[in-house]
Amino acid sequence: MSQVLFSLVLLLPLAGCVRLTMDPSPQELMGFQADVLAAYDEAARLYDWFDLAPMPLDESDSVREGENTYFRVLDENITSTENLRSRLEEAFTPDLAEEIFNKVPDQYRDFDGKLYAIPGGRGANLYLLDKTVQTERISEDRWEVTLTFWADFEDSHMAPEPGTDFSTSYPIATAGYSTEAIYYERTPEGWRFTSFCPSDALDLEAETVYTFDYAQGFREDCSNWELVCYLLHADGAFAEGAFYRLYQRFLDRPNDILSSLALLDTAPYEASRLNSLIAGPGYEAAYEDETGRLAFEEAVKRCVPASEAEEAVLKKIQGAYASLRREEQAWTDLQNLRFSFTVPNTAVFTLGPQEGAFPWGLALDAEPVLVSPAMDSFGPCYEVELDTMTLTYTVSPDSGEEVLYRMTANDPGVSTDRDVSVGDFLARVQEQYPDIVPLDGYAESGLAYVWEPGGDAYCKHIAFFTQDDIVTGIEIENLMDRRLLE
Template structure:
């Protein structure tokens, strides 16, 4: 008995192509710890101080003040004198050899009244023995919550300078939290960040320019509204201030940071200038030098926007257009945010471009888009391009190259002379896309690698095609996979 059997096989002819779119498209801070004991004071008795002079005077005054408030002068512990219950050690500074010289040094930067007050902060701290200066060792230790301080000087009248000290908090710890129904505890981080400010004054007196007020050099106020204490077990409050949110992120890591970063991004979309102000303050703070991730924190709204969908990206771009930085600091932050956004998009574009490529064994990987140099683009190709379309109406000429297993079509841009590969076709099973699909693969295989491809019958001359065109960053690039069904009859 004869039977007629129909055998089906699939042949995939792969076409990669793209539509060419021709588009016309703060004040200086000073650290008191940087002044050596031998630093000479600026001669300001008769001259008018400039900002840098005031900052230098502050550094020297802070160094002297610390000898009475924080820790004594450097001591030689091999040379001691016992008096009553106190043991004194000789001061190493050879330029100050008596209490009189020490007091005189104070009076060179402080008013007489303030110098006397500072000298008497710790009674009997310094004593003279046998023509040498001695001191009691030890000190209170610096504020453990203090990260650093910044100093700014502003002249507010002919007779007065205001020196603003900003004390920055930077402290990390942890606490144990019992885990419900387990009988064990887990460690959760805690942190302190933010700042407090204190103003002191440098004024013209009958003796010259002197500080009329002063404060400890680690005078961080933990109760200030601008200092934030974060407990990462509890997380951040939905109604926390913008600055508290930024401070929370200074020490946040991993899962503790994810929701907070997105909240910062949402607030940037709602109130970009407020967030710019906070981030600019962070950008000019000591955190930028102390913690390597601060640059990423500052630019994070740009990173967040880049991973949004098309509607979200458009909203971000519109926000940036309408944002008007109030100063150079905010302008610098906005540029960092924009740079982060552009960087991620470019990386995504590079990854997407790779999906529109053909791998030709022992030859090259050809990818749609701009090419380096002129054909054959630095490759050893034994082929001559054929003109298929002359230059016309603002478009450059197009050329076709037959490589045996793959056909390339490229155009030359009329303005720059750059070359753009915009179409590649093959019917060879030796060629594969970046996703590993080759001629001869089944329709199931195509749909596995390109699940969002759609069937189109627009290629009537070739039969049904499944077209994958992701859009967005792909800029109209697409892959067309042609499905042919051959029928074979046999008599049995």
């Protein structure tokens, strides 16, 4: 049985000595809560000896009576049934203590001045992951102790694949939580528990506990908490649609999703399983286009955390979004450098969106020439002739953003990011770009060698035009809608 979260090292000399004043300060109240939590830990330990498993036993010291074999209890502080009953009465009201003591008749017996017990136990709830304990003072003489039992169980089954003679193994998982409230009250005998429950009292029938058959997928109309629980055990194809549904719900009702994720964030599930799920909306948003990212940022602005737990979750979502965006930008910058020209004492030119309007904040003395007017959804295209290279860019008809999509160099002073320039031997090009491909008909004369990494995922290429195995020109281009090498 795993240890109770929030349990404290504090041990009370006697169970049930909670001090209370009419109006305790916040510091005093925290001290009282610690006392109640410690009293619960002790009471649960006693209760489990009668409900879950007996006290630790010395199996080398046994006594046979009738059909039962008893083994000596190892606890040197509890040496008789009278002593054990007294410990119960220090934690529970007399009636409750008597009920607990008699849960299993003849469980404990005295032999020759020593305490013995029948070994064995009923076994813990296999569906229970752990429990968390919270306390609240509801009157001067009464505390409510809320136990949250967390479910976590996974199995699998074989399901036939439609239209085939094969079956595939699919997971079945249970997740969620149920709660029980017990009470700790001031009595004539002192502070005692007036009600109690087993340490593994998970209610599998609770509305907040779910069992999923992943062969059936998730329901589109499931509750937010049900969706979160589904994702706890989902991976691969089982998770893709569900994660995106969680992201969409965050855009629509961010505070509701924040509440469900905050509840999960305080649960005792494995951190590796929780981290990606809790930050999921942020990860999903980072992969969206500009419109999607703006929608996410607006949803974040509408978030109003109702607790410290929700505030912590919101920070995790924002952190995941910012981190992935930084990684994406760093990757984009790296890719841009792969398709760039360096002009000494001038600039590094990269394909893609440029800052502002031409000459983009650079000291370029040239005039753009219109080479293609705007048509349909495409903006006009312009060409700029510099001393060392030619730049071709288009202007977005919606935002006015200028996008550089082709650069051609014919000057030895211009180099690629791998320091290849006009005038270099083909052997050097092949050394720096070992996977270049010769392309007939692309050069007006001589032969062109094309470097186009990324396959269908990218349309950028570098073409090295050669004559007699000498580089005579270099073109860096993004075809945007197709590859050069088909």
